[in-house]
Every structure is written in structure tokens, then in C-alpha cells.
Amino acid sequence: MATLHCLPDRQNLPIESTETILEVLQNHEIPVQHVCNGNGECSTCRIVVEAGLERCTPRTRKEEALAKKLDFPPNIRLSCQTGTTGDVTIRRLIIDAEDIAIADRQFDTGIGEYREQSVLVMTLRGGSDFDLSCFPYDALYVLNRFYYMVNRAVTRYQGRLSSALGNKIVVLFDRSQDGRSSALRTALAIANDLQKLDVLLENLGYAPLQLTMGIHHGPLLQVPVGQDSALLGDALGLANRIDAFAADQSINLLISEAVYQPLASETVVARRLEMPLPKYGFLPLYEIAALNTPEPEPELPSLPQRMQSLLQRFRLWPAKRR
Numbered sequence: 191m192a193t194l195h196c197l198p199d200r201q202n203l204p205i206e207s208t209e210t211i212l213e214v215l216q217n218h219e220i221p222v223q224h225v226c227n228g229n230g231e232c233s234t235c236r237i238v239v240e241a242g243l244e245r246c247t248p249r250t251r252k253e254e255a256l257a258k259k260l261d262f263p264p265n266i267r268l269s270c271q272t273g274t275t276g277d278v279t280i281r282r283l284i285i286d287a288e289d290i291a292i293a294d295r296q297f298d299t300g301i302g303e304y305r306e307q308s309v310l311v312m313t314l315r316g317g318s319d320f321d322l323s324c325f326p327y328d329a330l331y332v333l334n335r336f337y338y339m340v341n342r343a344v345t346r347y348q349g350r351l352s353s354a355l356g357n358k359i360v361v362l363f364d365r366s367q368d369g370r371s372s373a374l375r376t377a378l379a380i381a382n383d384l385q386k387l388d389v390l391l392e393n394l395g396y397a398p399l400q401l402t403m404g405i406h407h408g409p410l411l412q413v414p415v416g417q418d419s420a421l422l423g424d425a426l427g428l429a430n431r432i433d434a435f436a437a438d439q440s441i442n443l444l445i446s447e448a449v450y451q452p453l454a455s456e457t458v459v460a461r462r463l464e465m466p467l468p469k470y471g472f473l474p475l476y477e478i479a480a481l482n483t484p485e486p487e488p489e490l491p492s493l494p495q496r497m498q499s500l501l502q503r504f505r506l507w508p509a510k511r512r
């Protein structure tokens with residue numbers, strides 16, 4: 191007979207090929223949540239298979255549907271839908287009522303994810319001087335122009351505004367095929383637009399804006415929090431450091447080696463620098479002057495999208511004439 195090694199309980203339980211993991215846990219009075227009574231509908235009996243995934247029975251249709259909906263990786267299984275053909279080690283995941291509440295919410299938000307993304311961190315420098323030296327209307331006018339400009343570039347290259355807090359903006363690039371190239375094109379477009387905006391601001395008697403940007407590419411953990419999500423991972427910290435180093439060096443835009451290498455043949459490098467990193471030595475960084483490849487074709491809106499916008503225009507027509 192096969193053995194089910196159960197964590198965090200540290201129990202070794204015999205399991206028949208006709209039994210589900212949930213049945214074995216219940217028979218041995220191991221506390222396991224099962225809100226839908228083993229019908230494959232709630233996911234509260236979920237477990238992580240730490241060893242022997244290949245000796246677990248394939249997902250049932252119900253489990254397949256739930257796993258797809260919640261974005262479960264292969265080793266997260268529903269114990270009520272899973273049997274074994276040999277020794278398996280599992281860990282219970284839903285321990286108490288709070289875990290049940292979180293599992294319930296995940297039907298709307300998913301469980302979060304860990305994947306490679308490009309991160310663009312930008313900081314509007316001299317923000318506090320700017321606040322003190324301007325009347326509220328002036329500050330709003332200038333900041334509205336600035337954020338409009340940033341949003342236009344981010345939208346154009348399919349980035350996602352992750353946070354805009356104080357003078358710092360974080361943008362993620364995980365939608366387009368090549369996040370690195372999109373992040374770099376966004377940063378170059380913003381730098382270019384900022385030059386024009388600064389000319390306008392000077393003509394209007396405002397001080398020009400100073401912006402620094404850092405881009406890095408690496409794995410990030412995104413966990414749902416309320417309507418939003420929290421972002422964690424070294425890649426974010428490193429992009430922040432690169433942005434701060436750009437400010438130290440009076441450079442507008444720096445990218446890491448991880449961003450530069452795949453794009454090396456497409457970039458015009460103005461300077462190569464090395465940023466000291468505690469424990470790691472020195473990190474090569476690149477100041478990029480331009481990209482020498484043509485812009486990707488903009489994606490045309492789909493036919494249903496165009497139909498929808500056409501219908502909206504007709505619906506707005508009488509309102510506009512009043």
C-alpha cells in the first residue's frame with residue numbers, strides 16, 4: 191500500500207488506490223477544510239504536492255475547470271479530486287477560517303503570480319521645491335500635463351501603471367511579447383516628450399521638470415490586495431536603485447544588463463557605467479541614446495471594439511446637440 195506523507199502534520203498515512211487524499215485525511219482526523227463537501231466546487235481542500243506529483247491521478251473535469259479559473263500551477267491540487275498510485279508528500283494549504291475567506295475571494299482575484307516582467311521606475315525630482323514654489327493651480331496644470339504625457343507613452347507601448355505615489359511612478363510590461371523593448375521605447379518616448387514639455391513650461395514661466403528613469407527585467411511576485419495588487423521581488427528593488435543611481439549621475443535613463451543584452455544590436459549606447467551593489471560587486475548599466483529598429487505596427491482595434499465605439503458615438507449624438 192502507498193504512503194501519504196502529510197505536512198505540516200508530519201504524519202505518514204496509508205492510502206488505497208481507490209481513496210481520495212481528502213478521504214484519507216478525514217479518516218485520520220487531520221483537520222482539512224472541505225466547504226463544498228468534496229464536490230470540487232470550493233477549492234478549500236487544496237493542497238500542494240511537494241513530491242510524487244507524477245504518482246497523483248490526473249485532474250478530474252471539475253478540478254481542471256477550477257484550476258483554470260484560479261490559475262493553479264500543476265502542483266496545487268484539490269484533495270477531494272485527487273488519488274495516488276504511489277507514495278506522495280503533500281502540504282495542507284487552507285488551515286483556518288481566514289484562509290477560507292481568502293480562498294473565497296480568489297475566485298475574483300486569482301491567487302497571485304510570479305513571473306518575469308520588465309519594470310520601469312521613474313521619479314520626478316525636485317518635487318518638494320516644486321510644491322512650495324508653485325500655486326496649487328500651477329502645480330496641477332504642470333502635473334496634469336506631465337501625467338498625461340506619461341500615460342500616453344505607457345498606453346502606446348502596452349505598459350501597465352502599477353503605482354503612482356508621490357513623485358514616483360512604477361510601470362510594468364508583461365502584456366506585449368517583448369517587455370524589455372516596450373519598456374525602453376516607453377522611457378525614450380517620455381524623455382523625448384519631456385524635452386518638448388519643458389520648452390513649453392519655460393515659455394510659460396514655469397521651472398522645467400527633471401525626471402530620472404531606471405529599467406530592469408526579472409521575476410516579480412504580484413499578490414492581490416483589495417482591488418489592487420502588491421508587487422514584490424528583487425527586480426523592483428533593483429529598478430529603484432537604478433533610477434536612484436541615474437539621479438546621482440545626472441542621467442535621465444539607465445537600463446540594466448538584463449534589459450540591454452537581448453536588445454544590444456538595436457540600441458545606441460551613450461555610456462556604460464557600473465553601479466556598486468552591496469554583496470554583488472558592480473552591476474553594469476547602460477545609458478541609451480536611441481533604438482535603431484523601426485517602431486512596431488500599432489495594434490488596430492478589433493472589429494467588435496470599433497463597432498462598440500461607433501455605437502457609442504451615435505448614442506452620444508443627441509446629447510451633444512442639446
Ligand code: FES
Nearest residue numbers: 228230231233270
Ligand atoms: S472540498 Fe470543495 S473543492 Fe474539494
